[in-house]
Amino acid sequence: MKKPHLLNMFPSFYQIHLQQQLKATEYLTLKILVYLLACHKQVSLELLASLMPYPIQFESRRRSLQRFFKLDCLQIERLWFPIVQEILKEKFKNHKSLKVAIDRTQWRDKNVFVISLIWDKRGIPLYWQLLNKRGSSNIAEQQALISPVKELLKDYEIIILGDREFGSVKLASWLCEQQVKFVLKIKQERYIQSEEADYVHLSEVGLLPGSSFYLTGVKVTKQKGFGSFDVAGYWRRKYRGKVDDEGWYLLTNLGGLKPAIAAFKCRSGIEAMFKDCKTGGYNLEKSHANNERLKNLILVIAIAYSCAVIQGQKFKQMGIQKYTGRLTECKRSHRRHSSFWIGLYGQSWVVGMEFCQEIVAELMRIRRNKLPFFQRGVRAMSLILSGF
Structure with a gap:
């Protein structure tokens, strides 16, 4: 049986594109890093330098990796977007719409804002930013994250999925202006108004375990200047003696209860991706990289992560x-x-x-x-x- 080698870590279109965009030394270093991530599941710079099979002193390996993660060529739009386009052509050629989830995660003191393509119950990072603050994102930051991906996926209908942080009428209105579909979770304390009725909290609509509703053309805030939206409610029934603490209240423009619920269920893929990048896979929380190196490190993780998903799908097809x-x-x-x-x-x-x-x-x-x-x-x- 032949020994493992690095050539097969990348699909062919990864190899062609990366070799065109990177110098030979940069490309080979990237291959080694993807190999180390796959085999050792560590992204700490110190650990990567310790494990790197390169016959130079440890300190030289560490400085070499530091220089690599500062390279100007490690740009999301230049290096990653073309790969995403090839993945879409190969894996999503029969898909008319794509589900895209936005979320934040805290890695040590880093506030990472990510938008991901939901694929095979996982999120594949499409674009990411590091917020220079703690806490929630604002509408400007949300627009800055979504806009490049909207252009990247212009040949598809996309459905933006977001948790309660993103359940704002400001974001919903902007997405409507951009002609983008969305399903955004909102808090049950949010006020709504149907036709000429008085404003009520969503929690007063009467959603119970095992029930659902779909309201069209309702006002979803007391603030003036915003139009009407659809609101879906869903509370999963009791299953095996367990019941969720509360139901879902969803702001959407999909036009129906079933498509809204089905789409929002896919949002959990981005949470699974975050777990894979942390304790479930690459142990990213152990990284002490600064903002510049962390943004490029996430790019390497995105490449390695997508390769692992493609490999896993192939292994399943082979039945092994x-x-x-x-x-x-x-x-x-x-x-x-x-x-x-x-x-x-x-x-x-x-x-x-x-x-x-x-x-x-x-x-x-x-x-x-x-x-x-x-x-x-x-x-x-x-x-x-x-x-x-």
Whole structure:
């Protein structure tokens, strides 16, 4: 069985584009970083420098990585947007609309504002900014985040999904002006007014577990100067003895209850992505990078993350995901692991063979009665190593 190599970490269109945009040394350094993220799941600069298989002193490796993460060529629009466009052409060619989620996350003292494409129950980062403050974003910052992605996805209908931080009539009005669909969660304390009725809180509409409603053409604030919107309400019924603490109140222009609820359920993909980048995958919370290096580090993570998702999807198509992790679990109605997890740990599984090949060969020789199973496992490893 051939040993792991870096060439197969990237799909072919990644390789072509990145080689055109980066110098040879920059491209090779990026390949090594993606390899380290896949195998060691660490993004701390100190740890990356410690693990980097480059025959120079540690301090030289650390300074080399610092210089890499300051490169001017590591620009989202220049390096990442063309890759996103190729992903869309290859993976979304039959899709007319795309679900796009916006959210913030706090990594140490960094306030990271991200907009992501929801794909395979995960969010793929499209564009991101570091806010020089703590707390919520404002309408100007939200517009600055959405506008580049709106242009990037101009050939598709996009549906913006946002949690309560983004449930403002200012953002909704602006999205209507931009002819963009949206589903934004709003607080139950928000005032609404239907036709000539008095203003009431959403909490007074009477939403209960197992119920829903859809109101059209209602005013969703006492502030003047804003038009009417649709408001959807949904509270999931009690399931296996558990009930949610409260229901969803959604500001939307999708025109119906079912499409609004179905779209908003996809928003959880961005929360899953944040977990993957933190404790569930790359341990980003251990990074001490400054703002400039962190923004470029997120770019490298976006490249590595999307590669892992694509790999995981391919492993599932090949039917070899059972060699990477458990497929099902008692009392779970869906698969245990995502395509990201399958792709990430599939590479880690076979990389160990490089260092344990002789030991594994001896184990296989001793347990010859299991030879047919070993042969199937070796074939699965070979398929993973074939990569893209």
